[in-house]
Amino acid sequence: MGVVHDPVWPRDDRAAQAGPRLTGSVQADVCVVGLGGSGLAAVDEALRMGRSVVGIDAGPVAGGAAGRNGGFLLAGTADFHHDAVARLGRERAAAIYRLTLRELDGLELALPDIVRRVGSLRAADSEDEMADCERMLAALRADGFDAESYEGPEGVGVLLPADGAFDPLARCLHMAQAARSEGADLFEHTPVSVGSIDVTTPAGRIDCDALVIAVDGGLERVVPDVASRVRTARLQMLATEPVPPRFARPVYARWGYDYWQQLPSGAVALGGCRDLFADDEWSLDPTPTEPVQRALDRLLAERVGLPEARVTHRWAGCVGYTDDRMPICELVRPGVAVAGGYCGTGNVLGPLCARTALRLALGLPLDELTPLASTGASASAGP
Numbered sequence: 233m234g235v236v237h238d239p240v241w242p243r244d245d246r247a248a249q250a251g252p253r254l255t256g257s258v259q260a261d262v263c264v265v266g267l268g269g270s271g272l273a274a275v276d277e278a279l280r281m282g283r284s285v286v287g288i289d290a291g292p293v294a295g296g297a298a299g300r301n302g303g304f305l306l307a308g309t310a311d312f313h314h315d316a317v318a319r320l321g322r323e324r325a326a327a328i329y330r331l332t333l334r335e336l337d338g339l340e341l342a343l344p345d346i347v348r349r350v351g352s353l354r355a356a357d358s359e360d361e362m363a364d365c366e367r368m369l370a371a372l373r374a375d376g377f378d379a380e381s382y383e384g385p386e387g388v389g390v391l392l393p394a395d396g397a398f399d400p401l402a403r404c405l406h407m408a409q410a411a412r413s414e415g416a417d418l419f420e421h422t423p424v425s426v427g428s429i430d431v432t433t434p435a436g437r438i439d440c441d442a443l444v445i446a447v448d449g450g451l452e453r454v455v456p457d458v459a460s461r462v463r464t465a466r467l468q469m470l471a472t473e474p475v476p477p478r479f480a481r482p483v484y485a486r487w488g489y490d491y492w493q494q495l496p497s498g499a500v501a502l503g504g505c506r507d508l509f510a511d512d513e514w515s516l517d518p519t520p521t522e523p524v525q526r527a528l529d530r531l532l533a534e535r536v537g538l539p540e541a542r543v544t545h546r547w548a549g550c551v552g553y554t555d556d557r558m559p560i561c562e563l564v565r566p567g568v569a570v571a572g573g574y575c576g577t578g579n580v581l582g583p584l585c586a587r588t589a590l591r592l593a594l595g596l597p598l599d600e601l602t603p604l605a606s607t608g609a610s611a612s613a614g615p
């Protein structure tokens with residue numbers, strides 16, 4: 233059997249049917265551009281506030297990274313917690329960590345069939361990395377978060393019991409269906425250009441009071457205002473045929489560059505190696521490449537220990553990276569707010585930032601979401 237060049241996550245046939253394209257003009261209180269996990273969270277929040285909502289995407293729902301990722305549900309930011317404390321200060325880093333833990337609780341409650349709260353393991357592949365794991369463990373414990381030393385079949389490192397895994401595509405398809413049934417107009421396969429507070433499409437226009445742009449990969453193209461601070465990278469993955477149970481929880485190793493998890497079906501989904509080809513992987517093209525896929529094959533055989541497992545899927549997706557490893561979450565013009573640039577970890581952080589962006593666009597107080605708002609422009613992109 234051949235290899236499928238698509239994510240391992242199955243698209244439900246009914247939900248996968250394309251939504252309408254937007255032709256003509258529509259008006260709504262809130263417009264959300266980008267129907268991944270983040271944009272759909274903003275749609276949901278706007279509906280809860282009683283606003284009329286239009287959501288729009290250049291492709292299908294979750295056609296971007298939101299439906300093409302590794303399915304890890306990790307608390308915190310892209311930084312390990314001790315690094316986040318050093319960068320953001322203890323109070324802000326801990327506040328964000330708490331928000332992400334609460335987001336995880338909410339996800340588990342809302343989608344019990346999809347979310348597996350099995351924890352995650354940061355595995356150390358060297359003495360240096362083990363020492364860094366100790367620093368991470370100490371910082372997490374100092375702030376009262378659950379974390380344990382781990383030594384077992386999956387390696388040595390830090391176990392984060394509150395983390396988990398899910399089917400990222402199923403989350404988005406579920407959210408889109410729920411939003412439509414709550415009255416949101418969601419348009420697919422309609423690329424937009426963003427104006428001052430209006431949005432134009434090849435054959436139409438959206439007028440709104442508040443605009444949220446929730447785009448991770450390719451954000452610099454949609455919102456040139458932030459182009460100097462975010463840069464798009466391609467991340468690649470593969471998945472195997474089902475193998476006997478081996479990995480109880482998602483594992484990330486080599487400073488987080490490599491990651492794998494075993495799905496309920498027994499398939500192993502594995503990604504990483506981007507840093508080994510960093511120059512080539514700054515790309516807006518979500519097509520897997522031969523050199524990275526060969527490196528993933530070696531990772532599967534040598535580090536993960538599955539040299540015989542047949543590969544069934546190979547795919548890639550694009551995400552935004554920032555210099556300071558913090559998302560962009562800010563107002564770019566009155567009524568227009570942006571969320572993106574999650575540096576490879578947007579499944580939990582993305583929805584939080586998109587809800588924060590919604591409040592910014594509507595001019596509402598951020599309250600407890602304040603720590604997520606960008607603190608201002610930094611230097612040029614290119615971590």
Ligand SMILES: Cc1cc2nc3c(=O)[nH]c(=O)nc-3n(C[C@H](O)[C@H](O)[C@H](O)COP(=O)(O)OP(=O)(O)OC[C@H]3O[C@@H](n4cnc5c(N)ncnc54)[C@H](O)[C@@H]3O)c2cc1C
Pocket residue numbers: 265266267268269270271288289290291292293294295296297298299300301302303304305306422423424425446447448449450454466467468469503548549550551571572574575576577578579580582
């Ligand atoms: C291979 C891979 C593995 C990853 N693994 C993990 C992981 O395990 N855990 C984790 O937390 N994160 C992971 N990530 C990162 C995570 O997938 C993303 O941060 C997150 O999904 C971003 O979701 P989003 O909704 O913000 O943006 P996106 O998924 O980028 O969605 C934005 C949407 O905007 C649309 N769009 C763009 N431009 C326009 C336009 N001009 N007009 C209209 N629509 C437009 C796109 O079509 C897209 O659907 C991974 C990413 C990849 C690629």
